[in-house]
Amino acid sequence: MKKGFVILCLLLLLLPLPGMLRAGGAWLRSDRDQAVADAVGFRGAITALHADLLRLVGMSGSDQVALGKKGVLYLRETLAEAAGADALTEADIDAIAQTLKAWDDALRARGAYLIFLCAPNKANIRTDELPFYASHHATESGLEKLQQRLRASGVRYIDAKAILAKADQPVYHRTDTHWNDEGAALVYRALMAALPDAAWQDYSDAAQEEISLLGDLTELIYPENGPREQATQRVIPRTYRVKGTMRTTMDLRIETACDQNDLRVIMLRDSFANALFPYLANNIGSLRMIRAAQWQDAYWQQGTDAVILEIAERNLSSLLGGDP
DSSP states (O other), X not given: OHHHHXXXXXXXXXXXXXXXXXXXXXXXXXXXXXXXXXXXXXXXXXXXXXXXXXXXXXOOSXXXXXXXXXXXXXXXXXXXXXXXXXXXXXHHHHHHHHHHHHHHHHHHTTXXXXXXXXXXXXXXXXXXXXXXXXXXXXXXXXXHHHHHHHHHHTOEEEOHHHHHHTOSSOOBOSSSSSBOHHHXXXXXXXXXXXXXXXXXXXXXXXXXXXXXXXXXXXXXXXXXXOOOEEEXXXXXXXXXXXXXXXXXXXXXXXXXXXXXXXXXXXXEOOXXXXXXHHHHHHHOSEEEEEOGGGOOGGGGGGOOSEEEEEEEGGGGGGGTTSOO
């Protein structure tokens, strides 16, 4: 019995050998650590097994991910804020409000205005499935305080947190940090209502289809072949035209046009805007979606009705210290 166990251990130790031999000269290069990782046989299977075993005892398998109830995943860094420990001080909130007010004033001087859209942390929306050690406390958050200041100063904003919290079905994915199609549709309608009056489609009666996605939180746990999440999304026929080249919705700059109306909108965005893109592109006559670092004053030469600043709640502190 003991001899058989020893033989089994030796065989397990030898499993990576073929891959190591295939790596060849990579061992001598600066990327040898990656070469070792790629060469070791069954790396993905072993990592997946490790994550599955940790889940049995209530752990996610990643220090960036928290495992909630019913298998719902959360970004760990957002749990403290959900429990009432706000990272923003009153001075921080005042500074951000003043920055947004100054930018809105500058836009109005050019015939446009600002619409501030903060995508709430998932932990502040899917509160019923939070881990037992991170129960939600219904205290006034930094985002809510910021919105109060914006309201007092006349800066337009979308209260996405209030909109999504009232939904009668899940509005965030189970295994991803972002809102799902239902959440995106609700936010889209609020955005269109905040823009100058123009024709746009509601999509409330649109057909839906099943999709399969690999959540970004799942990817943090399973580097290879993680379990996919099943979800639904509206079927939205494309009516917009892309100006130039577009590879994915994560491109640094995307410009589209459609015949729905004559609205001209610039959207400074992050990854939460990906799910909004097909809705907005189909219903804004001229849409420019860009990362903040890609801002160019030349955009104003074409004229603009509004600028949407979309940012994730966990990144609000990035607005401190200057122009968005």
